[in-house]
Amino acid sequence: MSDFDIIVYGATGFTGRLVAEYLARSGATNWAMGGRSLSKLQEVRASVGAPAGTPLITANADDPASLRAMVERAKVVISTVGPYQLYGSDLVAACAASGTAYVDLCGEPAWMREMIDAHEGAATASGARIVFSCGFDSIPFDLGVWKLQQVARERHGKPAARVKGRVMAMQGGFSGGTAASLKATMAAAARNPSLVKLLTDPFALTPGFDGPAQPMGMLPHVDESVGKWVAPFIMAPINTKNVHRTNFLLGHAYGEDFRYDEMMVTGLGEVGRAAAEALQKFNPLASDKGPRPGEGPSKEERESGFYEVQFIGEVEGGDEVRVTVKGDRDPGYGSTSKMIAESARCLIEDVEGNGGIWTPGGIMAEPLVGRLEAKAGLSFAVHP
Template identity: 70%
Template structure:
């Protein structure tokens, strides 16, 4: 019997604090969870600020102290970590969870590192029963489960999955997190040191070892989407989301076919105005400025609560038939919605899903169970028709 169901590692950081606060508010009185970080004093301060009970356990753990990381992993059923960039601070924790048979969820959008962890720990996690689940935030749950929702509906209506799906971000308010920006910078720095990573980063099948499917739409340049009658532009999170979607298909034994094609883009608008907007978006780097949030910092509660997103998934069947699915969220994607998604992912592993060990995606391991939790508790909707 482990001491805890969930340890929130990184609880003194901005996103980790939001996760801990969500657990306090959404599940009052629920015991068997703890807050972890480098400083007991800072953990106690956050515990009091978020209204957690005074007896909420505090666990001191530091990525620079492997023994403390191992001890943390051995005490809990699930480690929920917001301590990134994961390629700088996460490898030891993944290894410790794999060795201890401990489930793990994070917010990783760093595909080269994820592939390294798959290669290093997938078999060990299978042996010990550790369920390692990356990308349990805005990248990539709404997209992973959005595709799954559409494919469920396609099989029901047409008797077969859609071989081609377009993911389209129709509306979104709220920025990306400081951790996302830091992760991208760390990834680019790693690629500069090791150019071979560039090929991995460019491949839609970077997370499907031993399998490479058909050529995929790149989504790297503005284009006119005849299906929508609108111009679309590159979406900054597509390089991680598309890889996770293909890994879900891969892990499930290719229920959507080995020839499945998928891409993601942002809807820019109609006519000449839409074309100009798409071209402007394609030249914009939201991480280029130093004005964005720093790791550990983030927007106000008012800004988080006023954020939202609206995602459209278009399934195209071989006979020309079309089926759509829509995913919405009622908080800003980078913080408010993400903190809820990762918390519910951890709870899903504790309460709803067993499954074999290994390195998973949210969709492949938790699927409909997680979707139901997010609809009931986290402000997301999933519809198809």
């Protein structure tokens, strides 16, 4: 019998603190905060307004025994401790062995594939439901495509074989943790060039299945489906892999010929073109500007952020389906902290599911969409 419904591991980090604050303010009970430092956990508990009796658990990423002791006390562990390829492997192993559910914010496909290969069997046997990428990468995209495909089947009796994800607007960037993960991934690829093939493979997370050639989404152009210039989107390499894994986990409900890409909409005319070309050349790793892990924007900046993503599905025969997903906070922090918290709650309150390594869309799409709309400031709007 678990002591707690939820343990937030990494609660002393910037995003972990936001998750703890969200749980405290939403009236969650029977949860705990975990991290390396008891004194820092005590400070966070006081600063986020959690009840004084909220339990605190010390555990360290480099101490597997402490991780095992922690996960055995929880129904689900929320991990915000990244880069996951540096600090996450023993925690996943502990959850897979113990049967404890797990959610994280991972956008590191090489590590995710390593975890799938190493622990899917153990998680399936123990009943542990391991769910990666429960933040901005990749819930709005994963569930946006899922929602579109539900509509396509309802209206036309078949899925859309071709779907475009187009980021129409976004205020607020990706997190310092995401930037650190990108840098760690690039460093790993430099040490091990064989990772480059995996990082560029759209089907890197679908072991045993290679689908059709995919649109690359790398060249600026005028996209007639939105009537504006589009440019490469920095999160596309992880989001697209997760969307294909969801299709794989759902028994290819989108079809084995499914094609998908994501791009950022930059605008009309020469202004849109110039912005698209600038984005194509932009290297987020070339500068130390922006938040570092553990840092982030102010409350006002988080609350003034937003995003809007439109999904355009082309159904065989010429029919089209469109769904727009919107979030009411900045994507990297404000919205992400709500999404991962509700993902954890959804796993233990709304779905049973089998053990294994999942995507949000693969194990809890329908109930999670409902939760996110009711509680987390997201909307999934179907166009007429």
